[in-house]
Amino acid sequence: MPREKSSFWSEFKEKTDQNGKKRFQCKHCSTEKAMNATRLLDHYNTCLARLASQEFNLPISSDSN
Numbered sequence: 278m279p280r281e282k283s284s285f286w287s288e289f290k291e292k293t294d295q296n297g298k299k300r301f302q303c304k305h306c307s308t309e310k311a312m313n314a315t316r317l318l319d320h321y322n323t324c325l326a327r328l329a330s331q332e333f334n335l336p337i338s339s340d341s342n
């Protein structure tokens with residue numbers, strides 16, 4: 278079992294919209310996503326703004342390191 282939730286969560290800023298729904302805003306490109314781990318991880322792994330600033334980081338998976 279992974280010891281913690283995937284670290285990609287920390288790459289998003291949690292927000293609440295006017296309807297009280299949680300949104301997650303990418304800290305790198307300000308794209309907003311609904312709370313959906315699959316979609317957030319997909320964005321994390323493909324975010325061009327992040328990749329441009331952290332070229333040395335390999336994509337991560339949701340269930341390991």
Ligand SMILES: [Zn+2]
Pocket residue numbers: 303304305306307308320324325326327
């Ligand atoms: Zn992004």
